[in-house]
Amino acid sequence: MENVMKDLLPQNISNMKIDVEKFIExxxxxxxxxxxxxxxFETAVWGLNFGLKIPANELPDNLEKLPKDKLIVxxxxxxxxxxxxxxxxxxxxxxxxxxxxxxxxxxERLKGGKAKDIDLKS
Numbered sequence: 001m002e003n004v005m006k007d008l009l010p011q012n013i014s015n016m017k018i019d020v021e022k023f024i025e026x027x028x029x030x031x032x033x034x035x036x037x038x039x040x041f042e043t044a045v046w047g048l049n050f051g052l053k054i055p056a057n058e059l060p061d062n063l064e065k066l067p068k069d070k071l072i073v074x075x076x077x078x079x080x081x082x083x084x085x086x087x088x089x090x091x092x093x094x095x096x097x098x099x100x101x102x103x104x105x106x107x108e109r110l111k112g113g114k115a116k117d118i119d120l121k122s
Contacts, residue, residue: 003091016086018097020109023073028119032071036103037085042077048103050120056081059088066094075099075106 018026026032027050034051036043043053054062056076066072072094074085082098089096099106110118 016083016090016097017079017100018071018073019100020106023099023106024109024117026071026073028117030070032073033067034099035066035072035074035085037074037076037081038103046107048106050118051075056085059085063092068094070095072096073099075103077104078102 018032023032023034027034034048036048036051036053037056037059038053039055040053047053052065054065056074066089072089074082074089074096075098076082076085079098079100079102082102086096086098101108
């Protein structure tokens with residue numbers, strides 16, 4: 001955690017987040033995975049059909065589900081929980097970023113015919 005805190009410099013903030021376009025590119029290239037950290041009641045009402053669904057408070061008990069060979073992009077509706085989850089995972093040594101704009105930003109980008117921009121084939 002000490003190294004994560006030492007990296008909290010203004011010039012490093014941009015390295016902690018990823019924009020939607022770059023995320024889609026990395027996801028489609030199988031270089032990143034989305035970890036949806038919303039609570040089950042949130043994903044039940046409006047869920048995504050891709051990525052891992054692990055509520056933020058359950059991350060410590062589900063670390064074995066996280067890939068070691070991909071960028072882990074954490075997302076919540078906006079960014080509050082994602083920033084905390086990203087910091088936690090980074091402290092454990094995971095390559096991780098939070099999704100700038102959150103799930104709401106991703107859904108806005110993918111609405112309508114643009115949903116085809118996500119490659120859901122495994």
